[in-house]
Amino acid sequence: MGLTVLAVVVVLVLPFVLPPLGNQTLVRIGVYAVAILGLNVVMGYTGQVNLGQIFFLGLGAYVTAYGVTQGWNIVVVLIAACVIPGVVGLLVALAAARLGGLAIAMVTIALPIVGVPLAKRLDEFTGGSQGVSAIFSNAPDWSGLFNDQWQYYIILVVAGAGFLLARRLVRGKYGRAFSVVKNNEAVASAMGISPYWTKVLAFTIASIFGGASGFLYIAAVQYTSPETMSFGHSISLLAAMVIGGAGSIAGSLIGGAFYVLVPQLTNAIDPNLTTVTQGVLLLAVLFLLPDGLVSLPRALRRLARRRSGGAPRTGAPPGPSTTTTQNAPAQDPATDDAPETTPTREA
Template sequence: MSLMIDLVKPDGGAARRPYGRMLTGAALVIVLAVFPLVMSPFANLQVTLTLVYAVAILGLDILVGWTGQVSLGQSAFFGIGAYGVAVCADRGWPVWAGLLFGVVLAGVVGCLVAVPAARLRGYALGMITLTLPVVAVPLAKRLEVVTGGAQGLNVTIAEAPEWTGLAADQWHYYVVAAGAALVFALAAALRRSHFGRAFDAVRVDEALATAQGVHVTRYKVLAFTLSAVYGGFAGVLYVVAVQFISPETLILTLSISLLAGLAIGGLRSLLGCVLGAAFYVVVPNVTGEVSAGQSYLLYGVCLLAVMLLMPRGVAPALDRVVRNVAGRRGRAVAPGD
């Protein structure tokens, strides 16, 4: 009888875990759905921007975390997608056409850069991608007829339908949240596919990956292009959130901040992308309220503290805590079985 009990109990626990995850996921969806209805417009904007930058960091993670490459050009693809949809909206194109144009344009530029850059790695690849935002900012300022020059473009896009009864900030939140959920789900599926395994093989050892039949250059080009597409899509969502784009959006500082956000959240982690984006959006506001004159200094101290205390990122640290708690509970229950 005791043997039967021992055999049944693990199965029951295994059966309960999926239900627990489903309930947790359902509760999270409900919270996120209700959030914009009860919060201020400023809070809604902060969460919306967090989702926007989470998509951009996820694109960077595909290249850096999954494939082991280096990129300092994500802000350029972010700006290309943003300008693509903004220019189309400024000329009266449908929203879906502008979205498609911005994402495809970012992907094409990313592919064109990736073909020669895929044969490089490390610092050489980093230097190639470094030129993207350096060139993109003055180019956006010079193409004043198209981009609005240094003043940028104010656009009206993705307005809330009257039948929803929602304010602009609430509707933009839902649009961005739906877009972010879609691309995060696609990334999760990609991670589990043979493409994800090929990316891992390239990251671990390119020579071994080649010996196993993985076309290293092809997958590096694919990873770079996907990273650019995600960056472009994040730029599109950014315009939906703020209804504005300027050359300052393409600056190198954004690329560095996104890379820092990836390191803070944790590589190869979907949750880490969200946590890194939240750090980038929320912490400067908090440090600015503490001391406006020393905001950047306090932000740097917070960044340094997180990296020293959690060198692998926040998401892996949280995962270790959850595993330790679950392990202790398991050991506490075991003697009474």
Template sequence: MTMNFLTNRRVLRVAAFIVVAIVVAVAPLVSSPYVNFQLTMIAVFALAILGLNIVMGYAGQISLGQSAFVGLGAYITAFGVSNHWPIVLTFILVCFISAVVGLVVALPALRLRGHALAIVTLALPIIAIPLARRFPEVTGGSNGMTVNWLDAPAWTGLAVDQWRYYVIVIITAVFFLFAHNLVTGRVGRAFAIVRDNEAVATSMGISSYRYKVIAFALSALYGGVAGFLYLGAVQFTSPETLNFVIAINLVAALVIGGTGSITGSLIGGAFYVVVPILAGQVNSSQTAIFSGAALLIVLLIVPGGLVTVPSVIRQSMKKRSGRPKPGGADGADVTSAAQAV
């Protein structure tokens, strides 16, 4: 009975994955340029939120400066495109520089106790905006930088919006797959132990400091790649890309989607893009109020984020049917996880 149930679940997951893949592949061919642009932006911000999820949801640290890394990636890309650098080289530089900046921030901050990382990352967008305005020869100053790239090659037969959608979604999918393998593997188990109990991690020979630094560097790298993709979708960046409000909205979207969940990052990206659009249909000046209200409602009804809605529904149905709840503690045991590491 149990084997049949597990087999059916695997079949359903594979079927669901195939259906989703077909929908993602076909969507830009049957949608308008506007819809394709919004879908592309969901992929961009889902990647930025996924990076935030690695450091907050999986490693248990607080980061409030993800917009700074998104803006950094966008500016590096804009500078590279403007100077006709090979796009592959530009992408590699975005990954490398973003990760290095993340290391430079994390190495001293994470040696301090308490919320030092949160305070340091809080300052990143505040410092980055005047810096971007101070060097107009590199960043375009307050006017920002407009570029023209990622146009559809003639041999594809695709429109520009369709080509950009495919490129950005494929890159996003690759990084999502990498993150999934990371958090479900040895490093992910170490993250979980450090997040749940640093004393236990130390007793098991796991360096909390090392894994916190790794998590933040990966988060910065993901933010930089999101900036690279953002410029591909929007073709423009300015100091407003570094705005602290964007960083806070990314954190809110992560919480709404669900921390410690790959799927939650994707839901958070959809929330980040779709809710302001819907709110704008009602009253564009009240977008922040709508977003804040949505955050409060989600936290009150499903504190674990929207990704936990199916499990909440299943538990509710079990209670109504009178079936006893399965025994055992929720989540993985810290000791067994440590042994796996």
């Protein structure tokens, strides 16, 4: 409890300690962590392919920009940015959830491929190739905050609510249904769980989170264009999810940090190294930590336990004498001098 309170205090005080660049970096991490969280629901927890999550981020960004320029209430804008991508995701899922493997991958790939030229054509709503800007996240005078601090708190409230909702979702009955469908659809059907409707639900939830991340994207960047939903960004989101940890709420936050920080670091060294570095890190994580960076503490504990348990024992009692009488009780070799182990519970 004390650590939780301390963490909350640190998160609330952090924007007053960091410079503007630090706050802006945290804001961007929150934006993409929400998008990766939605991707984790449909891929990490339900085991379905979704290569078009960036499309829903872009759609949410365009809905947000349009609502702001039309003077809508900001709460209405947030709701619209979640609902409209959710409805589009539902329609796609109704058609695609019966597919599997390569077929559903091709359907989701088509989303950003179609979305980019569509955004360029609908210039009345999207600003065409030039994009559209929308400013609603500047700090009001009564707050006494700078713009980067105000934006930090906007992302903190929306992203925090999203992570809490996702945590309750995956730990409840729907999360158990996701897990069963992921492991074996035949078993899910035998248990009375519809794999089709479970996939539809997961995909729709992922779309809603994508739309929410689009809202946060406008809050952070205050501008969007067709390039926002390009297919390359979708692949980067997928790689960030795998590196952070598929099927993990905390892994989504780590993935968001990877998505933002690694390009910043590699661009500072050599912009040509960005893609190469991401590829090398992805391969390293897949080989060394198949469950992502979120499993690193568990892997280190397991390694330390293995080393301590594998050390030679000193002062071991001597073995039984070979001159024991015929009536002596036999000793079970399975329990003789066996090291005591404690079962561990996988997270």
